[in-house]
Amino acid sequence: GESVGLHLPTLSVQEGDNSIINCAYSNSASDYFIWYKQESGKGPQFIIDIRSNMDKRQGQRVTVLLNKTVKHLSLQIAATQPGDSAVYFCAETDSTLTFGKGTMLLVSP
Amino acid sequence: GAVVSQHPSRVICKSGTSVKIECRSLDFQATTMFWYRQFPKQSLMLMATSNEGSKATYEQGVEKDKFLINHASLTLSTLTVTSAHPEDSSFYICSASVGQGGEKLFFGSGTQLSVL
Numbered sequence: 695g696e697s698v699g700l701h702l703p704t705l706s707v708q709e710g711d712n713s714i715i716n717c718a719y720s721n722s723a724s725d726y727f728i729w730y731k732q733e734s735g736k737g738p739q740f741i742i743d744i745r746s747n748m749d750k751r752q753g754q755r756v757t758v759l760l761n762k763t764v765k766h767l768s769l770q771i772a773a774t775q776p777g778d779s780a781v782y783f784c785a786e787t788d789s790t791l792t793f794g795k796g797t798m799l800l801v802s803p
Numbered sequence: 804g805a806v807v808s809q810h811p812s813r814v815i816c817k818s819g820t821s822v823k824i825e826c827r828s829l830d831f832q833a834t835t836m837f838w839y840r841q842f843p844k845q846s847l848m849l850m851a852t853s854n855e856g857s858k859a860t861y862e863q864g865v866e867k868d869k870f871l872i873n874h875a876s877l878t879l880s881t882l883t884v885t886s887a888h889p890e891d892s893s894f895y896i897c898s899a900s901v902g903q904g905g906e907k908l909f910f911g912s913g914t915q916l917s918v919l
Contacts, residue, residue: 702844730910737809737896737910738847783846791837791908793846 702781704798713771713801717784717794722765724786729758729769732796733780741769741782776801805831807899809911816887817919824882824914826897832877833899837908838870841894853880887918 707713719727725746730738744751744758744767751758757770767784779801784794806829816822826836835854839847851867853859853874861867869891871883880899884891897911 728908735894735913735915737807737898737913739910740908790849790852792849795846 702796702798704800706800706802707774709774709776709801709803711774713769713774713778713799715769715771715782715797715799717767717769717797719765719767719784719786719792719794721786721788721792722762723788724792726787727758727760727767728785728787728791729756729767730783730785730793731778731780732783738783771799774799774801776803805829805899805909807833807897807909807911809897809914811914812912813915813917815917815919818888819886822884822887822916824884824895824897824916826880826882826899826911828878828899828909831899831909833880834877835900836874836880837898837900838872838880838882839896839898841896841913843894847896850882884916887916889918892916892918 728743729741731741732738742753742756742758744760749760755772759768781796781798783796785791808827808829810825838850840850841847849862850865851859851861851872853872855874855877859872874880894913894915896913898908900908
């Protein structure tokens with residue numbers, strides 16, 4: 695999940711399943727992390743964020759986990775719905791926001 | 804949440820023409836705006852950071868004479884792609900921030916530029 699690369703990883707799940715999207719970040723100085731959802735032809739939409747002094751944060755149907763030791767971030771979506779189908783980007787920042795390469799989530803009915 | 808309006812959503816132009824994209828913060832004042840470029844199936848790449856009333860800061864490899872950025876007010880930033888060529892075809896996205904850092908960013912809906 696670095697910020698380079700031409701191929702978009704894809705995660706295919708069935709409706710109702712839980713989804714886990716992973717992201718590896720590179721900057722050990724990053725202190726704020728965000729997950730965005732981007733639907734085709736639209737701008738990114740904020741989902742959930744977490745600061746580096748936390749390792750877990752929960753929202754509505756979503757949970758973000760942060761492991762600073764291995765510089766890993768994950769987004770868990772509970773009871774995935776077809777409307778969750780989109781590309782998901784993690785982003786990190788210490789002063790400037792840097793996006794990861796994204797994961798396409800495909801949810802089948 | 805705050806709303807960022809980006810216009811136009813789609814533009815098709817002939818090679819050699821210039822295209823202006825507008826980014827407006829509708830219900831807040833944006834001290835900092837960011838412009839991104841996104842190719843199909845790729846991530847957002849930061850092109851430049853603009854602060855109201857000062858010159859934009861361009862990322863390495865982005866031609867400042869090619870991509871003119873103006874941030875004349877706290878609610879409006881514009882990106883002008885000058886003498887556009889087919890390789891400039893891309894999805895351009897702006898975002899606005901209340902603070903100076905990368906937090907609390909609100910994104911526009913993007914502009915799909917196609918240069919023939």
